Amino acid sequence: MAHLGKLAAVTNGPALFTFDFPFGYPAGSQMGGGKTAGKRLAKLLHSDDQDRNNRFEVADILNGQIAEADGPFWGCPKAKTLKNLTATKPSFTHTAFTEWRLVEKRLRDHGKRIMNVWQLLGQGSVGSQTLTGLAELFRFSEKFGQTKSVRFWPFETNWDDQLDDIILAEVWPSLNDFDRIDHPIKDARQVMACLNWLWDHNTNGSIRPLFAAPDDLDKDARLLAQNEEGWILGLSDL
Secondary structure (H helix, E strand, C coil): CHHHHHHHHCCCCCEEEEECCCCECCCCCCCCEHHHHHHHHHHHCCECCCCCECHHHHHHHHHHHHCCCCCCCECCCCCCCCCCCCCCCCCCCCCCCCCCCHHHHHHHHCCCCCCCCCECCCCCCCHHHHHHHHHHHHHHHHHHCCCCCEEECCCCCCCCCCCCCEEEEECCHHHCCHHHCCCCCHHHHHHHHHHHHHHHHHHCCCCHHHHCCCCCCCHHHHHHHHHHHCCCCCHHHC
């Protein structure tokens, strides 16, 4: 975050900061997305100078607030004893919201293996990154929003309408053809491929359409994604 702060301080004109974790939660879960979710999480989540944080305790609190059944957050060290958070996945029996966001359902329908926001621990899980990441991005937006426009896409940009100054967006690097990248670490290949993809679009003047709402999303789905769940940048482009 300190590095992003330095970049933001010297940035003039539009800039895109992307992050490999979900920007929202399934509609109906009361969690919301973007700045709304970040503000709620920032009030609960704290980190020290060694990057130790209370994310499991936060998930325990949230489970008690939003759930009528076990979960939906799950996954913590077995040594932790928390009232509302289990180490293993409970049955998903919630009726007010689904386990997956619309964008994740789309990827799964196309055979893509993507993790959801509720799993906090385990290989490939993204739940902890979402809790900590959204809280930090809210603090970032509050700090730099005093002098620059900082917007969470698509929540505050109306998709591709308002893309001035600093835009914060969700990406999923696995969408890109990363196997062509020569690097021994898979995560690095994914990040480099994602960067190359965005760089090429920016250089060719074709980056703005990546922010547009997919043509095949109906009005209700667009509003749901924009107001609560978020979307993955460029998904309709790939």
